[in-house]
Amino acid sequence: MFGSLVNCFWFFWLLCHLMNYSEAKRRLSWDCFDCHIGQQYADGIKCRVSGARRSLLNVDVNLKSELDAIKTYVKISTRFKPAIAYRKFFDITFDGCRVISDMTQGTLVSNMFNAVVKSSNQPRKCPIKQSLIYYRNISIEEALPVFVPSTDLMVQVDFFSKRNLYLNVSLRGTITEK
Numbered sequence: 001m002f003g004s005l006v007n008c009f010w011f012f013w014l015l016c017h018l019m020n021y022s023e024a025k026r027r028l029s030w031d032c033f034d035c036h037i038g039q040q041y042a043d044g045i046k047c048r049v050s051g052a053r054r055s056l057l058n059v060d061v062n063l064k065s066e067l068d069a070i071k072t073y074v075k076i077s078t079r080f081k082p083a084i085a086y087r088k089f090f091d092i093t094f095d096g097c098r099v100i101s102d103m104t105q106g107t108l109v110s111n112m113f114n115a116v117v118k119s120s121n122q123p124r125k126c127p128i129k130q131s132l133i134y135y136r137n138i139s140i141e142e143a144l145p146v147f148v149p150s151t152d153l154m155v156q157v158d159f160f161s162k163r164n165l166y167l168n169v170s171l172r173g174t175i176t177e178k
Ligand SMILES: *[C@@H]1O[C@H](CO)[C@@H](O)[C@H](O)[C@H]1NC(C)=O
Pocket: 036, 037, 038, 165, 166, 167, 168
C-alpha cells in the first residue's frame, strides 16, 4: 500500500516535470545580422534585427535578375562559452527551389521554413522573377524545439546560382531558456 503511494507520488512528480519541460520555450536573440549580395543580382539588400528582444529578422532585397537555381548551403556553429571559438554543429546543402515549392508539413525544417516565409512575398516556385522581395518578423525562436540547449549560435547561409555565390548571410545570436 505504502509502496504504491510512493510510486504514485513519483509518477506525479515526473509528470509535472515533463509538462514544465515541454513548456520551457527557448528564446533566441540576435546580436548581428549581415547580408551581402552580388551587384549583378540585386540593387542591394537590407537585413536588420527588430523586436523588443531582438528576436525578429527582416530582409528586403530588390532582385535585378531572374534566379532559376538556388543551391543553398547552411552551416550552424555553436559555442557554449563566449571565451571559446565557434565549432561547427552541422551543415547541409540543399536545392532551394525544391524547398520553396514542395515543403512537407510538420517537420523541423518545414517549421523553420514557415517561420521564414510567414510574412513574406517570397514566390513559391522557381524561377524567381525580378522583384522586390521582403521578409518581415522572421521568428526562428518559434520553430526551435525544446531540446535545443542554451548556447551562442552562428549561422552562415550561402546561396549559389549556377555555381556562383550570389548571396551571403551571416547571423550571430544567443539561445536561452525562458
Ligand atoms: C560573402 O562574404 C564575404 C565575407 O564574409 C565577402 O568577402 C564576399 O564578398 C561575400 N560574397 C558576396 C557574393 O557578397
